[in-house]
Amino acid sequence: MAREFTILCCSHRGVHPAVEQSIELLHQKIGNRFLYMPKAGDAWIDRLRCVSAYEFYRNPLWGDYAIFIDDDIVFTPEHIEKLYEDMKSGYHLVGGGYPTRTGTQLSSYGLHEHGGIQVDGQVHEIKWLATGFMGFTRQLLTDMVEKLNLPLLHKGSWCECYPWFVFVTHNSQAGTPMFFSEDWEFCEKAKQCGYKVHMDTSIMLGHIGEKVYTIVDVINHNRQLEAKEKRKGGILDPKVAREALSATTAVLSAYTDRCWVDSGTLLSAVRDGGFNIYDHDIDIRCFKEDIPDDRMPDLIADLYGCGYLTVQQNTGERKQLLALYQNNVMLDLKFCEHNEDWLWYHVWEHVPGSSIFEDAEVVAHAFPMKFFESFDKVKLGDAEYPTPKPILEYLTYHYGDQWREFKTSADQIDMTDFKWDAQHSPPCAMSLEKLAELTAVKTKN
Numbered sequence: 118m119a120r121e122f123t124i125l126c127c128s129h130r131g132v133h134p135a136v137e138q139s140i141e142l143l144h145q146k147i148g149n150r151f152l153y154m155p156k157a158g159d160a161w162i163d164r165l166r167c168v169s170a171y172e173f174y175r176n177p178l179w180g181d182y183a184i185f186i187d188d189d190i191v192f193t194p195e196h197i198e199k200l201y202e203d204m205k206s207g208y209h210l211v212g213g214g215y216p217t218r219t220g221t222q223l224s225s226y227g228l229h230e231h232g233g234i235q236v237d238g239q240v241h242e243i244k245w246l247a248t249g250f251m252g253f254t255r256q257l258l259t260d261m262v263e264k265l266n267l268p269l270l271h272k273g274s275w276c277e278c279y280p281w282f283v284f285v286t287h288n289s290q291a292g293t294p295m296f297f298s299e300d301w302e303f304c305e306k307a308k309q310c311g312y313k314v315h316m317d318t319s320i321m322l323g324h325i326g327e328k329v330y331t332i333v334d335v336i337n338h339n340r341q342l343e344a345k346e347k348r349k350g351g352i353l354d355p356k357v358a359r360e361a362l363s364a365t366t367a368v369l370s371a372y373t374d375r376c377w378v379d380s381g382t383l384l385s386a387v388r389d390g391g392f393n394i395y396d397h398d399i400d401i402r403c404f405k406e407d408i409p410d411d412r413m414p415d416l417i418a419d420l421y422g423c424g425y426l427t428v429q430q431n432t433g434e435r436k437q438l439l440a441l442y443q444n445n446v447m448l449d450l451k452f453c454e455h456n457e458d459w460l461w462y463h464v465w466e467h468v469p470g471s472s473i474f475e476d477a478e479v480v481a482h483a484f485p486m487k488f489f490e491s492f493d494k495v496k497l498g499d500a501e502y503p504t505p506k507p508i509l510e511y512l513t514y515h516y517g518d519q520w521r522e523f524k525t526s527a528d529q530i531d532m533t534d535f536k537w538d539a540q541h542s543p544p545c546a547m548s549l550e551k552l553a554e555l556t557a558v559k560t561k562n
Contacts, residue, residue: 191323213320220334351394373407398447405452
């Protein structure tokens with residue numbers, strides 16, 4: 118019985134059940150219009166592809182069109198039907214798109230910069246097409262044999278074939294020798310015979326890795342790369358940060374005369390002489406006892422009034438406010454507790470701006486009260502702000518001897534005090550259990 122086309126699947130390890138299910142769904146939709154020929158057992162995948170293609174080539178009843186599908190590519194019947202129609206309409210080498218097994222980029226390589234391919238639902242000429250979902254015609258194989266004088270290999274043996282798919286070395290455009298995989302080399306042979314390579318971008322498939330990766334994963338990955346590149350210029354606007362700090366301290370002055378800049382804001386003022394563009398927030402601390410719970414609604418209203426867009430308190434007993442100012446400048450306001458010997462507050466591992474839950478990972482920062490018996494000053498912009506005293510000793514206690522290395526580049530933008538503590542174990546960092554032992558005497562709050 119003659120078939121319209123043949124699906125070839127070469128595998129080292131056997132075909133994934135999800136791929137077999139895709140084949141079965143195709144059978145259910147179009148019946149026996151196609152032949153499915155899986156092949157496994159040869160560690161040499163390019164030889165296996167050559168043997169599979171040769172079996173198709175020498176069997177006219179298998180149809181005039183073949184489709185290679187990898188053992189981990191998930192597709193729908195409509196994907197196969199569309200690729201078949203593409204070949205019947207004159208595309209001799211055409212395939213669908215799918216991401217690599219990490220979901221970071223497409224497996225095929227386009228003509229645009231860095232191999233980019235315009236994904237707009239149309240058929241586009243590309244440079245190299247991956248064999249994971251590749252359609253080709255019998256005519257293409259015939260022309261390769263005749264025009265390139267390909268030798269028949271292993272004649273009379275189980276692996277008799279023409280070398281259509283082979284690993285080779287070529288020089289790159291820059292003249293550097295590089296490996297070409299068997300699918301890219303197949304595309305090069307096609308171009309030598311006068312054919313073009315195409316991708317139908319309406320055919321977007323899944324690739325089974327740790328999950329089934331799709332074009333959405335590639336898009337998201339590229340957006341992350343764009344965001345990372347943008348972040349190299351910094352994420353904190355110093356001008357807006359100065360405005361936020363000035364407005365916030367003005368609000369707090371109506372509630373307490375004991376508030377100060379701390380943590381990253383203090384560190385950057387000392388080390389950098391201003392705000393750190395790789396930081397995301399301004400850090401302010403105050404004594405919890407100075408602002409009772411019944412005054413919190415007024416404080417929150419005043420923060421909104423001075424320009425904050427959102428204000429959020431942790432769940433449970435009040436320990437922290439996170440607030441978002443204009444241009445994504447964050448406020449981290451911590452309410453510090455203390456006894457005669459120690460002052461402390463909690464530090465959560467959280468994404469800036471997200472909720473702070475009681476069961477989130479948390480550690481404590483605890484400092485000797487000597488740092489807060491009187492305050493020093495640090496200049497930020499045109500204003501001076503209170504700080505713990507002495508400043509350099511405090512920063513060393515807070516971050517350790519390497520405090521000058523905190524958030525010095527774009528690569529450290531996601532570094533938090535919580536992560537820094539885990540990596541450097543500064544004197545101030547401790548578990549809640551250790552804090553309970555340290556502060557066992559009567560607490561003032």
